[in-house]
Amino acid sequence: MPKQSSDLCDCRLIHRRVVEEAIASSLEPNEIGTLAQIFKALADETRLKILWALENQEMCVCDLAAMLGLTESAVSHQLRLLRNLQLVSNRRDGVVLYYRLADKHVSQLIRITLKHLRD
Amino acid sequence: MPKQSSDLCDCRLIHRRVVEEAIASSLEPNEIGTLAQIFKALADETRLKILWALENQEMCVCDLAAMLGLTESAVSHQLRLLRNLQLVSNRRDGVVLYYRLADKHVSQLIRITLKHLRD
DNA sequence: TCAGTATATGAGTATATGTTCATATATTAA
DNA sequence: TTAATATATGAACATATACTCATATACTGA
Numbered sequence: 214m215p216k217q218s219s220d221l222c223d224c225r226l227i228h229r230r231v232v233e234e235a236i237a238s239s240l241e242p243n244e245i246g247t248l249a250q251i252f253k254a255l256a257d258e259t260r261l262k263i264l265w266a267l268e269n270q271e272m273c274v275c276d277l278a279a280m281l282g283l284t285e286s287a288v289s290h291q292l293r294l295l296r297n298l299q300l301v302s303n304r305r306d307g308v309v310l311y312y313r314l315a316d317k318h319v320s321q322l323i324r325i326t327l328k329h330l331r332d
Numbered sequence: 333m334p335k336q337s338s339d340l341c342d343c344r345l346i347h348r349r350v351v352e353e354a355i356a357s358s359l360e361p362n363e364i365g366t367l368a369q370i371f372k373a374l375a376d377e378t379r380l381k382i383l384w385a386l387e388n389q390e391m392c393v394c395d396l397a398a399m400l401g402l403t404e405s406a407v408s409h410q411l412r413l414l415r416n417l418q419l420v421s422n423r424r425d426g427v428v429l430y431y432r433l434a435d436k437h438v439s440q441l442i443r444i445t446l447k448h449l450r451d
Numbered sequence: 452t453c454a455g456t457a458t459a460t461g462a463g464t465a466t467a468t469g470t471t472c473a474t475a476t477a478t479t480a481a
Numbered sequence: 482t483t484a485a486t487a488t489a490t491g492a493a494c495a496t497a498t499a500c501t502c503a504t505a506t507a508c509t510g511a
Contacts, residue, residue, distance in 0.1 A: 233399060235385070235388045236381065236384055236385060236388075239384075240384060240446075244446065244449065245377050245380055245381060245384075246377060247449050248374075248380055248442065248445055248446065248449070249374075249375055249376055249377045249380055251445050251448070251449065252371050252372075252374035252375040252380075252445065253371075253372075253375035253498095255367075255368075255371035255375070256368055256371040256372035256374075256375040257368055257498090257499080258364050258365060258368045259499080259500095261364055261367055261368055261371075262355065262364060265355055265358075265359060265364075266355055269355075273457080273458090274457070274458060274459095275456095275457070275458085283500080284500080284501070284502090285457075285458070285459095286458090286459080286460085286500080286501070286502080286503095287499075287500055287501075288458095289457095289458060289459055289460080290459085290460080290499075290500080291499085292458095292459095293459075293460080305507090305508085307456095307457090307508065307509065308455095308456055308457045308458080308507070308508045308509065309456090309457065309458090309508095310457075310458065316448070316451075318444060318445070318447070318448035319448075321444060322441060322444055322445060322448075323367065325437060325440060325441055325444065326367055326370050326371065326437070326441060327359075327363065327367065328437070329370070329435070329437035329438075329441075330363065330366050330367065330370065332435075372468095376468090376469075378469080378470095392487080392488090393487070393488060393489095394486095394487070394488085402470080403470080403471070403472090404487075404488070404489095405470080405471070405472080405473095405488090405489080405490085406469075406470050406471075407488095408487095408488060408489055408490080409469080409470080409489085409490080410469085411488095411489095412489075412490085424477095424478085426478065426479065426486095426487090427477070427478045427479065427485095427486055427487045427488080428478095428486090428487065428488090429487075429488065
C-alpha cells in the first residue's frame with residue numbers, strides 16, 4: 214500500500230506547525246490568493262507584451278491589437294483582467310481609451326525577473 | 333461588418349513600429365516566453381506556499397505535503413516544475429531530499445508584489 | 452436622430468494545468 | 482537479497498483560461 218497522503222512523516226526534522234506559523238506571521242491567508250492572481254496576470258505572453266509596451270507610453274486598444282497581431286476583442290478581454298487587478302488604468306479621449314500602467318510596481322517586477330533569468 | 337482585426341487604426345497617435353522597436357530593444361523575443369514561464373510558476377497558491385515556506389528553511393517533500401495538506405505526489409510534481417525553472421534546488425540526505433530556494437530573486441519578487449497589493 | 456468608430460462583453464471552444472491514482476526508482480537497514 | 486521508506490513520474494480527469502464570434506455600449510459628427 215503506497216503511502217501518499219500521510220499526516221505524519223518519519224523523516225521530518227522540523228515541526229509542521231513551526232512552518233505554518235512562520236508563514237502565517239508574514240502573510241495573511243487571503244494574501245496568498247491575491248499574490249497568485251497578480252502573478253497569474255503576468256504569466257501570459259500577451260499580457261506581458263501589453264504591460265511592457267505600456268511602460269514606454271500610453272496606448273489605445275486598437276494600437277495594442279495592431280502591435281500584437283490580435284483582435285481588439287482579445288486585447289480588450291486582457292485589459293479588463295489587468296484593470297480588475299489595478300495593474301493598468303485608462304483615460305478617455307472622445308471615443309478612444311488610452312491605457313497606461315497603474316503604478317511602477319509592475320515594471321519593477323518584470324525587471325527583477327528579467328535579471329533573474331539573465332544571470 | 334464589425335472591424336475587429338484591423339491592421340491600421342484611425343485613432344493611432346503613435347506608430348506601431350515605434351513600440352515594437354522599443355520592446356525589441358529591451359527584451360529578446362525568447363525572453364518574453366521565459367518571463368511568462370517564471371511568472372506562471374509563481375501563479376499558483378500551492379507553489380507560492382512552497383516557496384514561502386522554503387524561504388524560512390529547507391524542507392523535505394513529505395514535510396511540505398503535510399504542511400500543505402496535499403499528497404506527496406502532488407508536491408513532487410510542483411517541485412519538479414520549480415526545479416526545471418531553477419527556482420528551487422535540493423540536496424540528498426539518505427532517502428530524504430531537502431529542497432531550498434535556488435537564489436534570493438524569488439523571495440524578492442514575492443515581497444515586491446506583496447508591497448504592491450498592500451498599498 | 453442616425454451612421455460610424457472604438458471598445459466591451461457573454462457564450463462557446465480548444466488547449467493548458469493541478470491533482471489523483473497507480474506504478475517506478477532510489478536509498479537504507481535487516 | 483528483501484522489505485521499507487522517500488521521492489518521482491506517466492496517464493487520466495476536472496477545471497481554468499485565451500481566443501473567436503456575435504453582439505452590445507459609448508462617444509462623435511453630420
